[in-house]
Amino acid sequence: MPLDTAIRDALHASTTATLTTVLLKKGVRRAWMRGPQARFNAHERIVGEAFTLRFVPAREDLATPESWSSPRSTRGAIEDMPEGVICVADALGLQEAGIFGDILCARMKKRGVAGLVTDGPVRDGAGVRDTGLPVWCSGVAAPASVAGLTFVGWQEPIGCGGVAIFPGDVIVADGDGAVVIPQAMVEAVALAALDQERLEAWIMREVDRGVPLPGLYPPNAETKARFERESGGG
Structure with a gap:
């Protein structure tokens, strides 16, 4: 089956650096x-x-x-x-x-x-x-x-x-x-990578504002909640 267009677009928007991190979290x-x-x-x-x-x-x-x-x-x-x-x-x-x-x-x-x-x-x-x-x-x-x-x-x-x-x-x-x-992981990896790219873009804006890294990257629970609020996800 051809690669789904939405999945292809999500992967095209994700860097290989992000993808390796997502795959690492999934055990690869x-x-x-x-x-x-x-x-x-x-x-x-x-x-x-x-x-x-x-x-x-x-x-x-x-x-x-x-x-x-x-x-x-x-x-x-x-x-x-x-x-x-x-x-x-x-x-x-x-x-x-x-x-x-x-x-x-x-x-x-x-x-x-x-x-x-x-x-x-x-x-x-x-x-x-x-x-x-x-x-x-x-x-x-x-x-x-x-x-x-x-x-x-x-x-x-x-x-x-x-x-x-x-x-x-x-x-x-x-x-x-x-x-x-891996073929069986493509959809899950693509969606997780897109979420990671959005989060990291937000984190970069926070870094530009002068926010210290502890608790920001990786984000703690408070930071994740603030990201959800500010990005419209919560």
């Missing part, structure tokens, strides 16, 4: 991916369901330029990506090979993919920027993926940046990086 400590950084066309927050790609270490008989023509290739995976998904690629954190270049990113953009998140680098950096595809990655590298990785499949559980990601989980990425929200 590993949600922020190490490695992916806002690198290309990543000026705005993106939200979408995870479409996963999995690589394993290169094996010489399989990781070859000829493998790119196989039906089970990154090319085949891209043609299977629905509009609006965020491609999340497990590159094992390897920094010696770029998993995608400008042509593959251009095709993803043409198919309406919302963005690419990976714990490895991409190649053809200038060309990737020109495609307009939002990319969170660890950097750039000239060698092709087969120089260090073997592509093995898509839409299966992966690990990216030390975080477990399952197809259908929801990804939110912004200037602070990329966060995964």
Whole structure:
């Protein structure tokens, strides 16, 4: 099922910093991916369901330029990506090979993919920027993926940046990086994050007024009650 519009809007209004805090309160400590950084066309927050790609270490008989023509290739995976998904690629954190270049990113953009998140680098950096595809990655590298990785499949559980990601989980990425929200928790997290954003905006105004932090952040019962009154919530 496509992500509900109201839930998508709530997540789009929530920073990844807020989302990690909400997830922490719900018992999920590993949600922020190490490695992916806002690198290309990543000026705005993106939200979408995870479409996963999995690589394993290169094996010489399989990781070859000829493998790119196989039906089970990154090319085949891209043609299977629905509009609006965020491609999340497990590159094992390897920094010696770029998993995608400008042509593959251009095709993803043409198919309406919302963005690419990976714990490895991409190649053809200038060309990737020109495609307009939002990319969170660890950097750039000239060698092709087969120089260090073997592509093995898509839409299966992966690990990216030390975080477990399952197809259908929801990804939110912004200037602070990329966060995964377990599929079963998306609605609850989105609503809690929106409430947290409203509270913190109010707290920032209080800080600007010179209110001391003890009892304000985190808010005690008195502060919460005052927030409810002043924000129209009570």
